[in-house]
Amino acid sequence: MSTLVDGPVRGGRGQRVLFIATTVILCLWVLVPIYLLFVNAVSSSSDVTTFPKPRVPAIDLESLRFFMNYQGVARASWNSLVVACTTMVIAIGIGAPAGYALSRFDFRGKSAFRLLVLLTRAFPLPLLALPLAILYIRVGLDDTVLGIACVHALLAMPFAVLINFSLFSGIPVELEEAAWTLGCNRWQAFRKVVLPLVLPGLTASAIFAFVISWNEVFAAAVLTIEHRTLPAFLLQSLNSAPLHLKFAGGAMLVLPALFFIFAVRKYLFAMWGIANR
Amino acid sequence: MLGSGRAFRRPLPGRVSSHETALGHVHTRAPDSDAMNSRSLPYLLIAPALLFLAVFFLYPFSLVAWQAFSTDEGRLTTEHFADMVGYWKFNDTLRNTLWLAAIVVPIQLVLSLLMATMVSKMQRGRDMVLYIWTIPLGISDLAAGLIWLAIFEQTGYLNSILHGLGLIEQPVAFLGYQSKLTLFVAIMLAEVWRATAIMLVILVAGIGLIPKEYNEAAEVFGAGPWQRFRRVTFPLLKPSLQTALILRVILAFEVFAVVIALSGTQFPVLMGAVYERQFVLRDTSVAAAYAMLILAISIAFTLLVLWWLRVPKEARI
Numbered sequence: 001m002s003t004l005v006d007g008p009v010r011g012g013r014g015q016r017v018l019f020i021a022t023t024v025i026l027c028l029w030v031l032v033p034i035y036l037l038f039v040n041a042v043s044s045s046s047d048v049t050t051f052p053k054p055r056v057p058a059i060d061l062e063s064l065r066f067f068m069n070y071q072g073v074a075r076a077s078w079n080s081l082v083v084a085c086t087t088m089v090i091a092i093g094i095g096a097p098a099g100y101a102l103s104r105f106d107f108r109g110k111s112a113f114r115l116l117v118l119l120t121r122a123f124p125l126p127l128l129a130l131p132l133a134i135l136y137i138r139v140g141l142d143d144t145v146l147g148i149a150c151v152h153a154l155l156a157m158p159f160a161v162l163i164n165f166s167l168f169s170g171i172p173v174e175l176e177e178a179a180w181t182l183g184c185n186r187w188q189a190f191r192k193v194v195l196p197l198v199l200p201g202l203t204a205s206a207i208f209a210f211v212i213s214w215n216e217v218f219a220a221a222v223l224t225i226e227h228r229t230l231p232a233f234l235l236q237s238l239n240s241a242p243l244h245l246k247f248a249g250g251a252m253l254v255l256p257a258l259f260f261i262f263a264v265r266k267y268l269f270a271m272w273g274i275a276n277r
Numbered sequence: 278m279l280g281s282g283r284a285f286r287r288p289l290p291g292r293v294s295s296h297e298t299a300l301g302h303v304h305t306r307a308p309d310s311d312a313m314n315s316r317s318l319p320y321l322l323i324a325p326a327l328l329f330l331a332v333f334f335l336y337p338f339s340l341v342a343w344q345a346f347s348t349d350e351g352r353l354t355t356e357h358f359a360d361m362v363g364y365w366k367f368n369d370t371l372r373n374t375l376w377l378a379a380i381v382v383p384i385q386l387v388l389s390l391l392m393a394t395m396v397s398k399m400q401r402g403r404d405m406v407l408y409i410w411t412i413p414l415g416i417s418d419l420a421a422g423l424i425w426l427a428i429f430e431q432t433g434y435l436n437s438i439l440h441g442l443g444l445i446e447q448p449v450a451f452l453g454y455q456s457k458l459t460l461f462v463a464i465m466l467a468e469v470w471r472a473t474a475i476m477l478v479i480l481v482a483g484i485g486l487i488p489k490e491y492n493e494a495a496e497v498f499g500a501g502p503w504q505r506f507r508r509v510t511f512p513l514l515k516p517s518l519q520t521a522l523i524l525r526v527i528l529a530f531e532v533f534a535v536v537i538a539l540s541g542t543q544f545p546v547l548m549g550a551v552y553e554r555q556f557v558l559r560d561t562s563v564a565a566a567y568a569m570l571i572l573a574i575s576i577a578f579t580l581l582v583l584w585w586l587r588v589p590k591e592a593r594i
Contacts, residue, residue, distance in 0.1 A: 023395060023402075027409045033470060034412070036434050037424045094325045101322035113323055120334055121524065124531050124575055126548075127568040128333070130555060131340035154333045161326060186318075215417030217534040218548065222555060231419050235534060239541070243430065246538075250423030257415030265408050269482045 034254060040244070041251035067248035070241075076233035077252070079145060080214060083229055086149035087213035088206045091156040092164075096202065099164025100190075104173065121158040128154070129219035136223065143225050151219045156209035163205040163267075167198050204267035211260050215253070345565035357566040370545040375574075377461075377546070378529035381468045385525060386518075388469070389476035394506070396477075397484045407481070414474040421471035422538025426452075429463045429539065452539060460540055467535045472528060476521040483517025484510070512588075519586045526578045530571055547571050 044060035067073060101107070102114065129151055133142070141147035171194055179189035220232040228236065234249045241249075261268075348354045361367060392410055396403060413421070428434045429451045436448040451459040487510065495505045511518075533548035542549070547567060554564035 019395065019398070022391075023399075023406055026392060026395075027406060029470070030409055030412055033424045033428060034416075037420075037427050040427045090329075094329050097322040098326040101319040105319035105322075107316070107319040110319075113327070116330060117326075120330065123334075123338075124527060124568070124571050125334075126531065126533075127341065127551065127571065128337040130551070130561065130564055130568060131337040131344065132333070133555075134561075135337065135340070150333055154329070157326065157329065211415050215415070215420070217417065217419050218531075218552070221552070231417055231534070234419060234423075235537065238538060243432075246423055247427055250420050250427075253420040254416055254424070257417075257420075258412060261412055261415040262408060265404070265411065268411060268414070268478050269485060 034258075037247060037250055037254065040247040043244070064248050064251075067245050067252070070245060072228070072233060073230075073249075076228045076230045079224075079227050080230040082145050083149050083152060083220075084210045084213040086145060087152040087156055088209045090149060090153035091160040091209040092202065092206045094153070095157050095160025095205070096164045098161045099166075100168050102161070102165045103168035117158050117161050120154070125151075125155050126216070126218035126222075129222040133223055143223070143227050145227060148220050148223050148227075148229065149213070151223065152213035152216055153209070155216060155219075156212045159212070160205055160209055163208065164198075164202070167201040167205070168194070170201075171197050201267050204264040207260050207264050211257065214256060341565050341568055344562055345569045357562045358569075360560075360563050361566045361570070366545050366550070370547055370550050371570075373544055374530060374532065374547045377464065377468065377532060378526065381465055381472075382522070382526055382529055384465075384469050385473045385476055386522065389473050389480055389521070392473075392477050393480035393484055394510070396481055410477055411474045413471050414478065416471060417534065418471060418532070419534035419538055421467050422535040425463055425467035425470070425535075426538055429459070452543075454543060460544055463539055464532075464536055464544060467539060468529070468532065471535065472525065475528075476525055479517050479521040479524070480514065483514050483521075486517075487513045515586045515588045519582060522582045522586070523579050526582060527575045530574055530578075 041064060042061060044062050098113075098117075102110065132147075132151060136142040136144075136147050141150075175193050175197075176186075176189045179193045180186070184192065215231065216229075217231040217235055220229045221235050224232055230249070230253060234241075234246070234253070238246065345357055346353055346355070348356070396407055396410075399406060416424075426433070431448045431450050431452075433451075435451065436445070439445045439449070449459075450456060451463060453460075491509050491513065492505055495509045500508065531548050532546055533552070536544050536546050536549060542553075547570065551564050551567045551571070554560045554567060
């Protein structure tokens with residue numbers, strides 16, 4: 001009874017052992033590679049390129065420090081952060097009202113709109129970076145934070161609309177109606193009743209948009225020259241950078257992901273449940 | 278019954294007056310029928326999304342399509358496609374991408390179905406296990422490539438482990454030019470590792486929507502675990518499976534950074550060819566032709582998935 005993981009109640013002892021063993025193996029399958037990357041990131045550059053590796057890794061923050069001071073890293077990280085936050089604002093600012101409309105109204109063209117949103121999800125979106133690169137030069141958005149953020153927002157928007165659609169569908173209309181009868185107008189009812197209830201889910205979908213932008217490589221690499229985001233910067237320096245720098249950069253990319261997934265874990269499933277229908 | 282329902286929407290006169298004093302004003306009619314709210318509100322709410330999609334999706338899409346099929350003078354042409362197909366690396370590029378998808382996606386389907394069923398049976402530790410299993414969802418393809426580079430490169434962990442076991446004397450170049458097979462396996466493992474989580478999430482959500490009674494009923498009638506999966510869970514899971522597979526297949530044809538991180542340019546894939554055309558060769562039209570090819574393959578496989586997992590209208594819940 002002291003095990004952390006427990007399988008089905010029924011079934012023999014052997015079956016339960018098998019169940020738990022499979023669970024543990026699958027957990028290790030996910031965790032061990034990440035662990036190895038982090039070990040590499042906090043090893044000295046000579047340890048990274050030694051064969052065979054020492055049994056017990058010696059911790060040395062030299063490569064991480066070197067990475068942080070490496071030409072362009074700090075700026076690329078800052079760019080990534082700004083782009084991701086802008087993406088978050090655009091995606092939620094546009095996606096949340098659309099999600100609300102889908103969940104609360106029956107209107108002409110509703111299914112067509114839903115289809116359009118789904119269609120964007122069934123499309124290799126990073127490819128649109130090619131024509132946008134040319135378009136951006138014409139309107140002066142080329143190589144700007146806002147330019148990439150718009151493409152990332154396009155990637156995040158189908159998710160934002162569908163997630164918000166299912167979030168708002170989870171709040172009974174009756175609550176809003178009750179607020180109306182008590183004298184609120186639609187906006188007041190939304191702000192005072194619905195918003196507090198969806199806020200955690202809304203935050204989760206915003207973080208999801210953030211992660212999509214933080215991780216996107218292709219469009220960012222196509223659309224930027226000076227204002228590289230971190231993934232685009234890493235991709236560009238893959239050929240030239242020494243191994244230990246690549247690993248330090250990889251660790252830097254992975255670290256936020258661990259927290260973000262932890263923060264949104266409750267909502268990951270709820271949002272897909274209804275979005276599928 | 279009808280009357281009480283209305284009373285909920287429209288408060289009784291006596292209660293209205295009590296609130297009138299408290300709030301100063303009162304709506305006796307639901308705001309749906311207010312002038313500003315009525316018909317236009319939903320359109321106002323979706324307008325920003327529509328505008329955004331028009332500017333950043335439909336318009337650039339038409340541009341890239343036009344560029345793939347037209348010359349600089351504006352004539353229709355297929356020469357960019359001829360150029361693309363005639364390139365010496367083209368066959369390798371297409372074959373690599375399709376093979377990778379053909380091997381990775383089925384493995385992920387089985388693995389995510391297994392994980393999702395296990396999660397649904399878990400009593401304790403469910404949240405923790407789910408968190409761990411969904412971590413790769415937040416990890417970019419580039420980072421995943423670097424993670425597996427730490428294992429497979431010449432001074433990586435795999436070589437050290439094999440040496441520790443006494444199997445090799447000198448490090449093996451798993452990702453080298455001569456070892457196409459191990460390179461493929463490394464890319465495959467990285468892809469399976471990274472992108473199974475998205476399918477898992479969709480399937481766990483889908484299983485959560487299936488009423489437990491269905492499985493219990495099947496059990497009462499004597500169905501074994503496999504039969505229950507085959508006859509009850511699988512058919513009811515089809516909509517979720519559809520979403521998961523379509524999303525995953527499309528992303529599989531877009532594989533890019535994992536490959537670059539692990540192999541450089543030794544393992545050409547379609548998305549890498551787009552990047553190369555755009556930047557190294559500065560040939561935007563052929564890049565657009567590649568984009569059209571990726572789109573065509575994605576659409577073809579989306580239709581295939583829709584057909585394979587079609588749900589008859591009368592069987593929907």
